[in-house]
Amino acid sequence: MLLSCNKLKSYIKNSNDIDWENIWKTFTIRTAEVESVKKVGNNLDNVVIAKIVKCEKHPDSDHMHILQVECGEENPVQVVCGAPNVRVGLKTAYIKVGGHIEGIEIKSRPLRGIISNGMCCSGKELGISDNHDGILELPFDAPVGMNIKEYLPIEDIIVEIDNKSLTNRPDLWGHYGIAREIAAITNHELLPLEISEIEDENKEKLKITIKEPNLCYRYSGLKVNNLTNNKTPLDMQIFLYYVGMRSISLFVDLTNYIMLELGQPMHAFDSRVVKEIEVGLANDGDTYTTLDGIERKLTKDMLMIKNGNNYFGIAGVMGGLDSEILSDTTSIFLESATFNAGNIRKTAVALGLRTEASARYEKSLDPNLTTYAIKRLMYLLKKENPNLEIASKLTDIYPNELTEQVIKLNKKTLKIYMGKELSENEIKEILEKLGFKVEINKDFYNVTVPTFRATKDIKIEQDLIEEIARMYGLENFSPKPLKLDLTVVEHENVYNQEYEVKELLATKFDMNEVNSYIWYDSEMLKKIGIDKSGIKLLGKSENNILRDDLSLSLMNIIENNLKNYKRFGIFEIGTTIENNSNRRKLSIILVDDEKNIENIYMNMKAIVKYLFKNLKNKNVTFVDNINERNYYEDTLGKKVIIDDEVIGEVNVLSKRVANKIGKKKAIVCTELDFDKYVDIEKNKILAKDISKYPTVELDYTIIMPDNKKYIELLEVLKAFKSNLIQSYNLLGTYENKYTIRYIIGSDHKTLDQKDLSNFKERFIEHIKNNGLSIIE
């Protein structure tokens, strides 16, 4: 929102004492964020009011004239001017030789052979409007020779406030509210606004009905006749221009002016077309053309202003094309209303039409503003139209009046929040400057909240504490440590465990952590021919299915990386949505050429084993897994089992799918249920004494039949019992030959030749009894 400091000054007594350029730094930390402070009109000098006393056609030009202008000097000055609106008697802005405009010095120079001393200026050249159609036209009573800056408020400071930081302050959406804030910050007196009481005895009430009192809190209307002057005074035009609005005509400009001053949007209808006003909902599917000429589709949730049986405007958003004021009107109908903030916002969003009015209504305006705004507008209108006639009663439909509320502010609460104690007088002074009324009691204050603060942001005592804290000065708070508390508290360690796993995978196994999206990439699913029917995002047709398989959702990341890497490993801990609930998952994926599948498959199993051994001191068992998901290979799927519980799966992406992601690539994925992982308790390490006697390594190579796998050999080995066995493990394989290393020893003695040969005999017999052969 743009603010004119000239306008703000006019509301504050002794406002020249305020440093208007620098006050905004304080405003930022007291009230709202200031985005920029810009001086305007200061690159202009030696511009005075002049009167054209002679006007002749330039002999060598089809559009230029040679003017003689009076500008307060002894003799008229000769100026050559190309503007079409030059005429004798016109008063305009004239820049003298040696003066500056937009930083450029104006000199005497010939124009098509005729000397021009200085220049007559357009509004655009002066920087006070976009109008460059002709030179500025000043009223007939403008004093010749006067510096234009004394006559018009050209010099100003324009401030931009971040709209977002005003979200909860409906009262700051007009200059007067900002002035109240500045006055409070600088300890100045806020001046009351001049208004015009409406003399409407014996006038007839307007026909106004509110059908939806929950959506329209108040509707005030007034009809005014005998309006002959629809020309906006120049100073108001400049103000409107500086704060980003276009001047249209007095009647329209005044409604905008009131909105910029008080924050109350108003509307002026051409009263010749107003019959009977009704505020009610639209019908689904109806269309309506707004002022900007665009046809809008309406829904049954949109609040409308209706006239007779026709739509007349979209409440709080924009008027209609047919309600526009025509240039020949002398009678207007003024609307000043308050609507439900949420409804207006929804309508504006649905229509994609956010206007100055809707922006304000969205903030929850004070309904007590409506008639006040009309009275203020009437005061300003009367100045330009002294003979106007009040043509109706000030008709005010206000079903549920908003009255002032009292909030009890406990002194103790205030002290806790502030961390310090302020005096009763300080509290009272701060709140009263902002328009609150304060009654001091022993343990508390009774604070009456003005209705312009009550619609949104001041509801509870903490809201008052916020007011006190900011006006006391947030810069006066100093950091204070909390009380010493030495309780050891760790409620949960999910996060620590996540980090532990990530760190292990990255540092030990050379893998890269990725972050991805919680939904599947639609294009990828289509490409690999997988249908997923999970929970869906509303209002989205692409990338709208939430993932139930973390690894699968990483396939586009894999595809992209295959452009640069032949083999790699990635992992992520993320959420999947399964059976309508959140599951935390760890996905580990290894990718390599198809010919290396055995290698990465074995690596994957080793990684999973290592992870559980290292972080939980648990041994993993893998068992065959018949996969329900057909995009994984059936034969290679494994369940990951810890303490008899399935904790995840190792899967190989089916050839058919893998090939679509990368030609001749193998993709091995592990998915672990991290919620379960977190709950697994770490096995304690219990130290075992080490035997004093040496151990012996015995290697046996066992030949397995072609149809048997290692897991079956393991069963056989498990069944072989001997109290000499310290440990055994697979040393290596060659074709169908598996070499197992046994480490044997005793706690009581050094093994002798007899012990060894006994062991060996028993073992070989065991193997043979189980139908396997052994290389002796």
Add this chain to the structure above:
Amino acid sequence: MEEELKKIVEEMQKELTGCEKEADVLNIKSKYVGKKSRISEILSNLKDMSIEEKRKYGSLINNTKKELENIINEFLNQKLNQNNTSFDDTLDYEISMGSLHPVTIVAKEVTDCMKKMGFTVVSGPEMETEYYNFEALNIPKDHPARDMQDTYYLDNGMLLRTQTSGNQIHAMEKYGAPLKVCSPGRVFRNEDLDANHENTFFQVEGMVIDKEISIENLLYVMQQILSEVMQSEINLRLRPGFFPFTEPSYEIDMECSICKGKGCPTCKNSGWIEIVPGGMVHPNVLKAGGIDPEKYTGFAFGIGLTRLAMMKYKISDIRVLNSGDIRYLEQFNIK
């Protein structure tokens, strides 16, 4: 005498030439400088010589013995060792290193710091109910944050959390007061992607509830955390803000580290950088968490982890963070 000594040296050198085994060298050593060597014999004869002869030959004999020892040692060190070292010692291999996501690294730094201050790290669900994401946080039905524009609503009546603040409620319900928790996590906003906007990013929530917690405590804790994370002493200021779940609410600004508060393009000439929104926990939020606002007060804040990571590593395009592009991510290897 000089002649003889010279000859001994020459003889030994001759014998060493072509010697390849350490044992041979040691044999030569004992032959020439051992107890039974000629030089030892000459040395022991020294005591029988006249004072003049002692003066004349004493140091000469000793020096010769030292010379013999030096020659042997040098031969052992250089010639013999050199024969064994036949690899290129300038070769330089590397053990390849994986990487952690930059957001993970920054989250670890922030939570580590907060853990030192006694915070527990808690988690919460990404698919969330409207109650935890909005209602319990004092965000009323018609609040703009609830719009479809900002929130991903789901066809099961739930939504993807738009903030980690819902974890405030989960933590209060689970653990009660007093409470010091932080909660890093992924959040979702329905936004179009560009260099500065993502629909999926990370925040960390912080919350303290105890008796008599004040605005000044909030300021202190923020200063501690941010100084630690930024690895420098920083200045903060509070500025009025507006968030439904805190009252009073503040934007916490950090003095611009580039211009030290004087104003520069980075801080848009204000001297301050908006860094953390926070404030005193709204009584309604305490109530929703089952905590009596008459007894307890508290503060909460949310740090944009993704933004912090971008600031820290000078990441110019937010989209690389969710791209999974290893070329980019592998820069973030941890030591």
